[in-house]
Amino acid sequence: MAYNRPTQDSILEKKLGLTALTALVLSSMLGAGVFSLPQNMAAVASPAALLIGWAITGVGIVMLAMAMLLLTRIKPELDGGIFSYARAGFGEVMGFCSAWGYWLCAVIANVSYLVIVFSAFSFFTDTPDRVIFGDGNTWQSMIGASVLLWLVHWLVLRGVQTAAGINLLATLGKLVPLAVFVVLAIAAFNLDKFRLDFTGIELGQPVWQQVKQTMLITLWVFIGVEGAVVVSSRASNKRDVGRATMLAVLAALVVYLLVTMLSLGIIPRAELAEMRNPSMGGLMALLLGGGGHVLIAVGLLISVCGAYLSWTIMAAEVPFIAAQQGAFPRSLSKQNARQAPAASLWLTNGSVQICLILIALTHADYNTLLTIASEMILVPYLLVGLYLWKVAAGKPKVLFVAAGATIYGLWLLYASGPMHLLMSVVLYAPGLLLFLFARRGGRGTSPLHIAEKALMVLLIVAAVPAVWMLLR
Template sequence: MDKKLGLSALTALVLSSMLGAGVFSLPQNMAAVAGPAALLIGWLITGVGILLLSLAMLFLTRLQPELDGGIFAYARAGFGELMGFCSAWGYWLCAVIANVSYLVIVFSALSFFTDSPGHVVFGDGNTWQAMLGASVLLWLVHALVLRGVQTAASINLLATLGKLVPLLLFVVLAVLAFNLDRFRLDFTGVALGKPLWEQVKQTMLITLWVFIGVEGAVVVSARARHKKDVGRATLLAVLAALLVYLLVTLLSLGVVPRAELAQMRNPSMAGLMQHLIGHWGDAVIAIGLIISVCGAYLSWTIMAAEVPFLAAQQGAFPRSIARQNRHNAPAASLWLTNASVQVCLILIAVTGADYNTLLTIASEMILVPYLLVGLYLIKVVRGQQKPLLMLTGIGASLYGIWLLYASGPLHLLLSVVLYAPGVLLFLYARRGGRASNALSQLERIAIMMLMAASLPAVWQLAN
C-alpha cells in the first residue's frame, strides 16, 4: 500500500492549517480597523506577497528536490547549521504554543452548547473541565497520528471539506443578501478618523496571521508521493484560502454596515449568520468553528512533529528524536511535541496564566523562516539567467521583511528568550563531534550573543 501523500491530501493539509479559527472572526476584526477601500488595498498587498512566497516554495521544490523538510532544510542549506536549527526550533515552538491555543478555542466554542449565564462548564476554554477535555483530545489526535501520517492526512481531508461547508453556505447567503450601497457607505473609512494608509497597515496586522501554515506541504515534502505536488498543493491552497478570506471579508460589509459589524462579538460570522437565517445561524457557525479548529489542530500536529524529526536526522536535534514507529510516523518527535502541549495545558489550568504574549512572540519566530525562503531562492538562482525566479525571490524576501516590520520588531527581539533553551539543546545534540559539519567562527559568536541577549530580554518581559 502506498503510504505517501497525494496532491489532494497535501492541499488539504495546507488549507486546513491556514483556515483555523481566524476566518470566523475576520469580518469584525477587519471592520474594526478599516473601511472597504483600505480592505481592498490590504488584501491586494497580502495576496501578491503570499503568492510570491508560495511561488518561491514551488520553485525551490523543483530546483532543490533533494531537500526534505522545507523551511528548515532551506535555512540550513542556505545559511548554515545554526540558522537551520533556529528555524526548526522557532517553528516547532510556535507550533506547540499554537496547538495549545487551538485546544482552548475548541472548548471555548463548545461552551456555546453547554454553558448558560448561571452554569459555566467550558467558559472561555480555560476551566478545569475544558483543560481535561483538551487533554483527552490531545492524546486522541496523538494516537491517530501514531497510526501514520497518511491516515491522519486522510481524516484531515474530510475535516477540511467539513469546514468548507459552513463557509460556502455563508458566502452563498451573503451574496444573496449583499447590498452595494451598504458596502460603499463610508468607502474610505472617514468615520474611523484614520488616514487610508494607516487603515491599510492595520489590516496587514490581521492578514499576515491568517496565512501562517502556508508552508505545510513543504514541511512534509519527504512524505509526498510526487515532489512536484508539493509546490502545486501550496499554490492551490493559497489561492483557495485567499478567495475565501476575500469573500468573507468583503461580502460581510454588504450585509450589515461597517460600524455595526465592528461592534459584533466574535466569532462575528455567527452574528452575521443569525442575521441571514435566524437563530439557527450562530449554531451552524459554532459547529463549523469546532470542525475548522479541530482540522487545523490535526494539520499542525503533523507539521509540529515533522520538523524536529527531520532536524534530528540532520543532527540539529538529538538523534533519538528521529525514531519512527512501524507505521513510519515520527513517534519520538510526536511524544516530545504533545508532552510539551500537555505541560502547557496543565500550567494554564493551575495558574490561569494568559499566554497571549507568549503566543505572539512565538508566532514571530515563524516569520523569520518565511524570510529565509525568499533569500535562499535568491542565493540558488544568483548568477543564472532566470529573471522570473530572481524577481520572485526578491519579492518574497521583501514580503518577509514587511511581515516582520508589521508584526512588531520588539516581539522579535524578545523571542531570544525562547531561542536560548533551544541553543542549549542544539549544543547537546552536537556534543562529542556528533554533527557532520563543524560550526563556523561566526556561528560560535552568534551563539554567545544570543545567550547574552536572553538575560535583558527576560528582564524586559518580566517588566
C-alpha cells in the first residue's frame, strides 16, 4: 500500500483542542459572506421574509449541527465526517458523491474567497477611470490571488496544527470590526426604516417566495459548520468535535441575525439592495465616516484570509480521507513529514488555480460562485440527517434531531429550484470517472451493488439533458 501513515507519537503531537476546533469552524463560516450579507439579503427579501427565513435556517442549521454532534458520539470511529457518514450509511457510490460534492464546494468556496479579497483591495486602488482589481475578476486580481493561493499552500504544508494556530489569530482579528459594526448599528437603528415596506410589496413577490430566495444565501454563510467533523481524526478529544460545532454555530447565528436585521434599520431595504459589496463597508461609511470603509475592508481581508486558510485545510482533508478508503485514487492519501495531506493539497490548489484563470477569462463574480458552491453541499448535508436516522436505534431524542436535519436538507433541495439541481447533476457526473479510476483493477474496499451501478448510470444519463437545458 503506497501511502504514508504517521506514527502514533507524531499524531498525538499534532492534535487539535477545543479552542482550535471552534476557531476552525467559526472562521470557515464567518468569511466573506457576512460582509456582503446586508445587500445580498435585502436584494431578495423584505424584513418579514428575512425574519421567517432566519428562523427556518436557525432551527435547521442547529439540527444539522446537533446531528453531527450525535454522530461523533454514536460513531466515533468514523473519521472524515460527512464523507464517512454517507459511505457507511449508503454505500460506496453515495459516499463518493458526498466527498466529491463537498470537495467541489470547498474548491469553489476557496476561489470565491480569493475573488472577494481582491474585490476588497479595489476600494484602495480603483477609481472610475482606472480599474485594477475590479470585482476580483481581472487579470491583476488573478495574479494576486495566485500568489496568495500558493503562500497558503506552503503554510498548510508546514502542518495542519501550524495553520490552525494562525487561523485562531485570524478569527479573533475578524471579530473586532464585526463587533464595532454591531455596536454602531444598534445605536443608529431606526424602527421606522426597518418597518418600511415590511412585507416587500416593492419586490412584487409573496413573502413565501422571498423566503425561498434567502435559503441558498443563508446556507452559504453557514457552509463550514462541518469543519470540526471533517478534521475529526486530528482532534485531541472526539467529544470536542461536537462541542466546537455547536459553539461556533450559535455564535455565527447571533452575528448573522444582528448584521442582517440591524442593517435594515440604518437605511431602507430598497436602498440597501443597491449598495456595492461588501455592503457592510458602505454602511460603516455612513456610521463612522470615511474610515468606516477602511475598517471593514481590513476586517474583510483578515476574515477572508482566515476563512480561506480553514477551507484549504478542509478541502485537502476530504480527498485525503476518501483516498484512504478507496473512493479517490490512493496516491492522494500521501502525507509529508509534518503530517500534512500533501498530495491532496496539490490537487485541490491546482484546481483552484485553474478556476482562477477561468474567472479572469469569463469575469464571473462572487455571487455566481456563491450559488454553485451552495448547490454542491446540499446532498452531503442531507445525507448527514439520513444517516443519523438510520443509526438512531429507536431513541426518541436522536430520531427528533435526525428528522429535523433531514427535513432541513429536503427543504434546501426544494428551495434551491430545478435549475440549480440540474447544475449539480452536471457537476456530479464527471466525478464518477474519477471514482471508476480509483477502483480500477478491483482496488475498491468492497464490491458495488446493482443499485449502486444503476445510480451511476442514472447520473451519467441525466447529465446529458441537464447540460442541454442549462445551455438553453
